Amino acid sequence: MSTTMNKVGRPTTPNATGAPAEGHASLTGGRGLLQDEPLLFELGGWDKTGVDFDAPEHDAADLGDLVRATPIGLAGLSEPETLRHYVRLSQKNHAIDLALYPLGSCTMKHNPRLNEKMARLPGFADLHPLQPISTTQGALELMDRLAHWLKTLTGMPAVALTPKAGAHGELCGLLCIRAAHEAAGHGHRRRVLVPTSAHGTNPATAAFVGYSVQEIAQTADGRVDLADLKAKLGPDVACIMVTNPNTCGLFERDVIEIARLTHEAGAYFYADGANFNAIVGRVRPGDLGVDAMHINLHKTFSTPHGGGGPGAGPVVLSEALAPFAPAPWLVHGPDGLALVEEAVGDAAHAFGRMCAFQGQMGMFVRAYAYMRSHGSDGLRQVAEDAVLNANYIKAVLSAEMTPAFPEGPCMHEALFDDAWLEGTGVTTLDFAKAMIDEGFHPMTMYFPLVVHGAMLIEPTETESKRELDRFCDALLALARAAKVGDVGRFKDAPYLAPLRRLDETLAARKPKLTWRPEHEAPLAAE
């Protein structure tokens, strides 16, 4: 028997030297589990594939020279290589499942996985949009129930389900308004009033439908200036577009008066529903005098943002605008539910069509599962907890940071300006980038435009107190660091992210939007 034992497999202990990690570089460029990952086209091959097919029985001789004679230029990978590639890439993303994602106005809340499971039931996911209506009654029933919930929660009589995102919903709402004015002989109404704090999509949408845009001033306490609104309303105004709660995170106290004045002037009230999360279950936009409002199902009703979409933006409509809703819409007929695909007869007011087929069904299933899970009581609690969390953050962070509107409560998001950074040499952008090193996604920055160096923080209701405290502790520590002159921590941040600050100017000056082989190696022709 040997006296020296095999130590392989024994527990390890930190080595004796304890050399600091700082400045240590790997030999291959990777950083532990975080690997540099080339592009698909650098990894894959034209002759490589991760699928198996039988050979076709018939050729394409019938198509003659319509058949492609040159390589497409795609790269393929086997299945294990595909998983490695995309899983490695995924690890370079922040996500709501990793930490608080405080993007004001974006409502990054938890995405329940039950909703994913439901959307994948073959009875929803494997349905063709044009298969016979008699074979899709359950899908139409779901759309009908979703519509019922949306109408009840908003206190509005009608909803157009098809818009595919918030901005698409805005377009739908404005096209309804335009069609209503034209039907009433008021086609000359072509001016739209938009508060200075509005989302960029509002003026962009108004311009899109050929309207001119005029800004409404804001009061010192962050609300629509009623006197300015009165002065600007006139016989050529088509509508106002107001977000409520607004993008300063404040409820428009005078909203009922705003609606009254608008209607008195013969214009419509379009509400941007991006911030509906703050009031769902507690306030019905219909009670505020709203004529049209889009609802971002990917915000208030938790359908995943998926790295930038898909969204869904149904639009609720008042009695006055409902007849102008786009095709298709749901009707109850003798044989159950049906889709009206084209405006004829009584429905001939419809302004047209927003997209092929009937909208974001996959998102409808998720949003409906979310609503059913919460119920009327849970949804009310959603609004209350969202508002409570935002006010808590506002209260705690006010120890070091300056709230833009210190008086009174905020709604679902807390807005800070950069007055507290004055003289530190640190900007809002620097501060945001330093948050990345602490493991948090930055808040919305420099928006709304009405507040200098704006930092808009929306925690949502799905954060625990513990996570809120963790977040606030990190921000307070950073704020103190900025104030004591630890500028280096901010100026070059982030240090610890997968990449350092990126050169966006270079990207825009010399746009490189696709990968191209360095020396066009020709692919073997078939």
Next chain:
Amino acid sequence: MEGALPPHYARLTHRKTGMRYLPLTPDDRAQMLGVIGAPDIDALFADVPAAARKRDLFDLPRRAGELEVERELGQLAAMNRPAGAGPFFCGAGAYRHHVPASVDHIIQRSEFLTSYTPYQPEIAQGTLQVLFEFQTQVAALTGLEVANASMYDGSTACAEAVMMSQRVTRREKAILSGGLHPHYAAVTQTIAHAEGMEIVRQAAAIDAEVAVIAAIDAETACVVVQTPNVFGVVTDVTRIAEAAHAAGALLIVVTTEAVSFGMLKSPGEMGADIAVAEGQSIGNALNYGGPYVGLFAAREKLVRQMPGRLCGETVDAEGRRGYVLTLSTREQHIRREKATSNICTNSGLCALAFTIHLSLLGEVGLRQMAALSHSRARELKAALDGAVEILTPRFFNEIAVRVPDAAAAVEALLADGVVAGVPYSRLDPHAGLDDVLLLACTETTTSEDIAALSAALKRRLGR
């Protein structure tokens, strides 16, 4: 656990539990109100006018557990007939292809599913690199130099392309071919007309493409031609491109079946200036019509007039390669009312599914999938030849056939367990084409499916 249960244990187990997605406990809420200095939650809603404060719960059901929600949605799902339940021939802008299991697995990773638009590129390189790969794939498929990071769907991409032609040519008129999918034409009419353009929509006809040439004039901003068109007809659009360019107009080529790029000449090769397509059939389920993913590609010189998000390559502070959203001065959040489009989102997760599926397919796999789809359609044509009139002269994977009252025939064939395609009247009730039936095949179509359709159709027609 040691010793006796806490005294409140029994009460807890006999109470309806708290809402599972809301982490705050009653104690948390009380503590937080204390920090805020508010007496109760109502105090935080003090700005809401009294007249608009809803005291009572809305007339809707209360919260429900997973089990209960699964039951209700399971019942609704069971009322539908999934495409995979038997012979199925619907196409007309949405196609049932086989999607490998790993695609759906990857897109459900938290880091992709629950991330936002990549506004902070340092912590969004996963999403951004995927978008760069997506753009490269779309450019390759369409044979054009640049592509954006996706649109809502093919139909809205088509409308955006038409509006882009107005910006490029400063002309107002768009000519839509009679072979364009009627929904695409309707969306384009709605949206581009809203922006002030004149839309000339030609009458629906099986082999309509070349007819657009005669309509091109000096006011024409663009002609929009679909291949394969809504009737399945494949067209070489080179001559149309020449005619459009001679008049200073742009050619927009629309494709609703992206798998066809694996077999047919690309729009770019045939002279298209802009190519738009529905990308659903690669990586994405049918989903009863959405979410889908619009593909949008163009000539490089047109890039600054493009709508939608663009991802571009750059370097970080240490010189390492990275990706960012770029040319955003075209977009609404910077330009507001002067933006090229009001779009504020893309179809990110669907684009990811597209890119993963296309990585798995590669050049070889896409070509094989296309060849199989085409081969199945040839098999279908052979099976129906002689029994019904085949209207599509040159096809990829979809054919139009003449069947009297096609809508009634489709309904009747359900009794045979066959979903016999899309009656053209479903897309366009007023075209007078009630006897046109659209039949699509993919690699998922089997010889048995074709035999079942053929037998059922022949029985109905008494042939």
